[in-house]
Amino acid sequence: MSALIEAEGLTRILPEVVPVTLVEDVTLAIGTREFVAITGPSGSGKSSLLYLLGLLDRPTAGTLRLAGEDTAPMNEAARAAHRLALIGFVFQFHFLLPEFTARENVEIPMRRLGRLPRERSRARAGELLESLGLAGHVDKRPDQLSGGQRQRVAVARALANDPPLVLADEPTGSLDSQSSEQVFAILADLVRERGKTVVAVTHDLELAARMGRRIHLVDGRLVSDERAAGPAPG
Template sequence: MSALIEAEHLTRILPAVVPVTLVRDVSLTVGEREFVAITGPSGSGKSSLLYLLGLLDRPTGGTLKVEGRDTSRLDDDALAELRLESLGFVFQFHFLLPEFSVLKNVELPMRKAGRLPASAMRERAAGLLEDLGLAGHLDKRPDQLSGGQRQRVAVARALANDPHVLLADEPTGSLDSQSSEQVFAILQDLVKKRGKTVIAVTHDMGIAARVDRRVHLVDGRVVSDESTAEASA
């Protein structure tokens, strides 16, 4: 199994009169086709770690490789390019642009990458939305959709550039139980049927128990890293 994410001794400290340590000496390797849940109490550094792994923030110390590339050697432009090509993001609050249609929201990462003509972008975006049960909603605005539908649009947008890794920050946290289950099933399907790797921060221990692996944080440190089979044994 090839390593897609390799973190060694990652630390993130917020500078202040009294510095705040968000992530403490975290070493973690995530491979292909893994579904990893990052769990822990509120304030344990879950989202901070996810943002480091997703190149949305830089560590204060330690090293991080994404698909074998040492990100500490990359400038901001190169980091942005690697993030756009290799990583997709889903957040608790979908962050869809309200002035754009559903289809245009999904096209945005492809437009930023600039690799496809307009017709191909439209075709790919429409195909992703159809796969997620949203074929009849392409021209709607986000505010015309339910919360679960908006989150599915966010998943489609995250897949737009066909990244190997999806990072999700509480992707079901703002949804009702039925919509939460639908979104979780989609993420699970991406791993099992499409070969993606998913790293998800979640407070829902029912979901965390059904993924391949659970990484538990306390005070910014990894206190356990085990398969769900091991966790429930």
């Protein structure tokens, strides 16, 4: 299993009057086709670590390699291009643009990357939405969709550029139990059927226990890294 993410000594300190350490000396490697939960108490640095892994924030110290490439020398434009090509994001709140339809929201990353002609990106957006059970909702705006449907649109958007890595920050945190289970099943399917690596911050320990690996943080430090005995369950 090749390493998709390689972090060594990753540290993030906010330079306040009294400095605040968000992430401290985290070293880990995450391979392809892994389903990883990041857990820990509130304020333990879970989301901060995810943002470092996703190039949404820069570490104060330490190194991060994504798909074998050192991210330290990258300027902001290079980091943005790397994110766009390699990483899909799913957040607790879908962050869909309210004035655009589901299909148009999914098209946005493809249009930014610029690899596909407009006709093909529009078709791919429809295909992704259909694969997530939203065939009848492609032309609806977010306010016309349920919470679970909006989160599935967000997953489709994360997959728009076919990235090898999907990072999710509390993706089921704002959903009811049924919608939460649907979104979890979709994330598991991304690993099992589509060969993605999924790393998800979650406070739901029952869901975390069903993932292939659990990384636990306390006060910004990695205190345990446990793998399931078998493959990640669906």
